[in-house]
Amino acid sequence: QVHLVESGGGSVQAGGSLRLSCAASGYTYTRDCMGWFRQAPGKEREGVAAMNIAGGSTYYADSVKGRFTISQDNAKNTLYLQMNSLKPEDTAMYYCAARWNCNSGSWPRTYEYNFWGQGTQVTVSS
Secondary structure, three states: OOOOEOOOOEEEEEEOOOOOOOOOOOEOOOOOOOEEEEOOOOOOOEEEEEEOOOOOEEEEEOOOOOOOOOOHHHOOEEEEEEOOOOHHHHEEEEEEEEEEEOOOOOOOOOOHOOEEEEOOOEEEEO
16 A cells, blocks of 8 residues: 655745655655645646656656755655745645656646645745
8 A cells, every 4th residue: 555645844934945755655666756746725736846766857847947856765765845935826735646657748647646645735925
């Protein structure tokens, strides 16, 4: 049974930083693709960033390019999302998700992810 647990959310002022973590257990995900998604109240869930774990390729939404960085620690089976220069519009529930593989075109498709965490709230105040 795959289990994903996010942590690291919180409340920050605009311009601040947070680092989200996603601890994976239950399977070896080194051949898989993992991503970060977010959902604000009243909006659809959207892709933020993703990474092909084996190859290291990374993908970002245009809205976060240059501010957010996705990374991994294979030894800890943990995925990270470093978020800098946060803006109020980054406020959302952030979710970690996993799928078998992805590419630059497919990574944002929420329906293609097999496993999801419970989410961690990020609130950015102006």
